[in-house]
Amino acid sequence: MNSDRRTFLKTLGALGLFTIVPRKVLGGNGYIAPSDQLTKGIIGVGGIGRSSYHFTSSPQCRLVAVCDVDRKHLEQAVAAAKNNLNETVTPYHDFRELINDPNVDVVHIATPPHWHGIMSVEAAKDGKDIWCEKPMTRTIGEGKRVVEAVQRYNRIFRLNTWFRFQDTFYGLGTEVATLKKLVDSGMLGWPLKVTVSGATGFAWKFFWTGKSHLTPEPVPEELDYDFWLGPAPYKPYNPHRVHQTFRGYWDYDGGGLTDMGQHYLDPVQYLLGKDDDFPVRIEIDAPQQHSDAVGIWRRIKYTYADGCEIILEGEGFESEGKVPYIEGPNGKVYKGFECTIPDVMNKLAELPDPEPQRTDFLDCIRKRQKFALNEVNGYHSCTLVNQAAVGLRLGRRELAFDPVAQMFVGDDAANALINQPMRGEWTI
Numbered sequence: 001m002n003s004d005r006r007t008f009l010k011t012l013g014a015l016g017l018f019t020i021v022p023r024k025v026l027g028g029n030g031y032i033a034p035s036d037q038l039t040k041g042i043i044g045v046g047g048i049g050r051s052s053y054h055f056t057s058s059p060q061c062r063l064v065a066v067c068d069v070d071r072k073h074l075e076q077a078v079a080a081a082k083n084n085l086n087e088t089v090t091p092y093h094d095f096r097e098l099i100n101d102p103n104v105d106v107v108h109i110a111t112p113p114h115w116h117g118i119m120s121v122e123a124a125k126d127g128k129d130i131w132c133e134k135p136m137t138r139t140i141g142e143g144k145r146v147v148e149a150v151q152r153y154n155r156i157f158r159l160n161t162w163f164r165f166q167d168t169f170y171g172l173g174t175e176v177a178t179l180k181k182l183v184d185s186g187m188l189g190w191p192l193k194v195t196v197s198g199a200t201g202f203a204w205k206f207f208w209t210g211k212s213h214l215t216p217e218p219v220p221e222e223l224d225y226d227f228w229l230g231p232a233p234y235k236p237y238n239p240h241r242v243h244q245t246f247r248g249y250w251d252y253d254g255g256g257l258t259d260m261g262q263h264y265l266d267p268v269q270y271l272l273g274k275d276d277d278f279p280v281r282i283e284i285d286a287p288q289q290h291s292d293a294v295g296i297w298r299r300i301k302y303t304y305a306d307g308c309e310i311i312l313e314g315e316g317f318e319s320e321g322k323v324p325y326i327e328g329p330n331g332k333v334y335k336g337f338e339c340t341i342p343d344v345m346n347k348l349a350e351l352p353d354p355e356p357q358r359t360d361f362l363d364c365i366r367k368r369q370k371f372a373l374n375e376v377n378g379y380h381s382c383t384l385v386n387q388a389a390v391g392l393r394l395g396r397r398e399l400a401f402d403p404v405a406q407m408f409v410g411d412d413a414a415n416a417l418i419n420q421p422m423r424g425e426w427t428i
Helices: 003-015 071-085 095-100 113-125 140-152 176-185 225-229 243-248 255-271 344-349 361-367 375-394 412-416
Strands: 038-043 061-067 090-092 106-109 129-133 157-160 193-196 281-285 299-303 309-313 326-328 331-334 398-402
Touching: 038 095, 038 361, 061 071, 061 095, 071 090, 090 095, 095 113, 106 113, 113 129, 113 140, 140 375, 157 375, 176 255, 176 326, 176 344, 193 255, 243 255, 255 309, 255 375, 281 375, 299 375, 375 398, 375 412
Parallel strands: 038 061, 038 106, 061 090, 106 129, 129 157, 193 309
Antiparallel strands: 193 326, 281 299, 281 398, 299 309, 326 331
């Protein structure tokens, strides 16, 4: 890549002062010369990192590097880049080498969540912009560190859940923008209650759970299991602990709650105008959880200081009758955007649309503008799932949370899970 352009981009990111950017960097009229391409490297190419949505190369952003601690995954990614994208990519076993590669502009983190915080911070420190899969981090404390690093090093961060700004939202029959317009209009009244039920499709991953009695097995020759574990506590290898089923273990993720929770909760946070707020009370109805393997849960309720509520309905919880997705003192909205307010669509048509959001990640990088779902609002919605995960792990029926201190109130064990110790050399 053109070294002058790279130097300019990094200088621009460090200063954060330019309001006028040369046409060469902006790609005027949609044209970007080959020397002006952005480049990306993907860390974790065994699953979503090698999906057709992410494993791409284009005139706007070319794939130049891949990384995985499973040799077979790495070999398959290199072959796919050559055969499907006509790209010769540099393979890395150690993510730090990919991050330090001067030919990489954007680091896409597609690993299990126990790596997200460390890799995001290291990428920011090295002057790379970041595309991170959800959940943003496995703990509340790691999320704080990512926010600090991204802002300290003036990087552009994107969290990969997009339903706050595009696509029909989970069976509601409309994009989130229409729901946002209705909420902001005040026609529903205040405070609001949002119920994420089986009707929205949220139940389909409830059985992403772990196994409580894993038999140790030999580590496959192609897998660097110690590196895969990284900061997580050492546990003997079993194939159910890694790759696609890692979500069922607290050390790496938190089951269907943390895997899908941010997809569902982030748009709710946006609808309610809570991008800079946290719930003050979390109530959990769940069986006692295993210390290692994630189990199911029945109901989670979040309450904000102003009385707004978010309810997640889990396995075995059955509401009576038809459940509204959003309800307030003056009206309700059901699946399919069925609304109790008469002539609601015509009334909404007369109101201004929500403020436009920046949804082109590459354009945000070039113009050094925050992406629509960035490190700040992403941290807030990720904290929602991590609050519940803490309560589940500890068997709490209720937790109180201080939004200013960003700590649990009067619960040392819960606060100990905000910043969890890391194994060996790993720190954040």
